[in-house]
Amino acid sequence: xxxxxxxxxxxxxxxxxxxxxxxxxxxxxxxxxxxxxxxxxxxxxxxxxxxxxxxxxxxxxxxxxxxxxxxxxxxxxxxxxxxxxxxxxxxxxxxxxxxxxxxxxxxxxxxxxxxxxxxxxxxxxxxxxxxxxxxxxxxxxxxxxxxxxxxxxxxxxxxxxxxxxxxxxxxxxxxxxxxxxxxxxxxxxxxxxxx
Numbered sequence: 001x002x003x004x005x006x007x008x009x010x011x012x013x014x015x016x017x018x019x020x021x022x023x024x025x026x027x028x029x030x031x032x033x034x035x036x037x038x039x040x041x042x043x044x045x046x047x048x049x050x051x052x053x054x055x056x057x058x059x060x061x062x063x064x065x066x067x068x069x070x071x072x073x074x075x076x077x078x079x080x081x082x083x084x085x086x087x088x089x090x091x092x093x094x095x096x097x098x099x100x101x102x103x104x105x106x107x108x109x110x111x112x113x114x115x116x117x118x119x120x121x122x123x124x125x126x127x128x129x130x131x132x133x134x135x136x137x138x139x140x141x142x143x144x145x146x147x148x149x150x151x152x153x154x155x156x157x158x159x160x161x162x163x164x165x166x167x168x169x170x171x172x173x174x175x176x177x178x179x180x181x182x183x184x185x186x187x188x189x190x191x192x193x194x195x
Contacts, residue, residue, distance in 0.1 A: 006123060006137035013115045014141055016148035022110055022175070023152040024159065025086055025168035030100045035153045038100055043146045045103055046111035050120065050138055053112070055131070057121045067193075068118050072186030075114030078104065079179035086172030111145060114182060 001009075027035050053060070061067070082105045123134050 001123070001127075003133050003137050003140075006134060007140045010116060010119060010137055010141035011144055013113075013119055014111060014145045016145040018174075019110050019145075019149060020152050020155055021168065021171040022086075023106060023149055024155060025171060026101045026106055027152070028168070032153070034100065036150065039106070039150055039152060040146075042101065042103070042106035043111065043142070043149065045107035047142050049108055049112040050116065050142065051135070053117050054120045054124065054134060054138060057117065058124060061121070067190070068121060069186040069190040069193075071114035071118050072182050072189065075109045076179045076181075076183030076186060078109055079113075079175055079182060083172045083175035083179055086168050086175065089168075111142075111149075 023039065027038060030038055120134065120138070124131065127134075
């Protein structure tokens with residue numbers, strides 16, 4: 001696999017356009033003037049996670065005695081819980097503090113999700129001598145994702161509050177399906193290795 005193919009693969013899995021609505025929904029309670037800073041911070045955190053996993057992923061999984069399947073199953077559970085909260089939001093009272101997202105769910109699992117981490121792990125395991133190529137592919141895919149997601153607040157202004165709420169619930173439904181598929185992929189990979 002060359003750099004372009006790896007970039008397209010990682011970009012497809014990161015799915016920046018599909019994540020726009022989730023970013024918009026997660027930032028609904030964050031003051032408008034802070035939204036770009038929060039998105040930028042989460043994207044940088046995601047990049048750090050991805051780079052660390054690219055170089056230390058196989059060693060870290062071995063150290064903790066974790067299998068790739070654990071990434072899919074745990075990611076699926078986290079996404080499912082996030083999706084349920086998007087579909088059935090709890091009412092927030094005015095005296096409750098505004099909690100802005102930090103690391104979860106935007107940095108991970110939305111950008112640096114289990115599928116991306118597992119893909120990086122597969123690339124490194126298959127061709128460890130091409131680490132530079134995988135790093136370049138990762139940086140290009142992340143840059144395109146960052147450019148798209150930094151436009152999320154502008155999209156939110158176009159959608160307004162009712163539009164954002166409708167998109168949030170729709171994305172919640174889609175995330176439920178993604179979460180279940182992630183969970184099933186983990187179970188399937190686990191059963192393949194056991195049989």
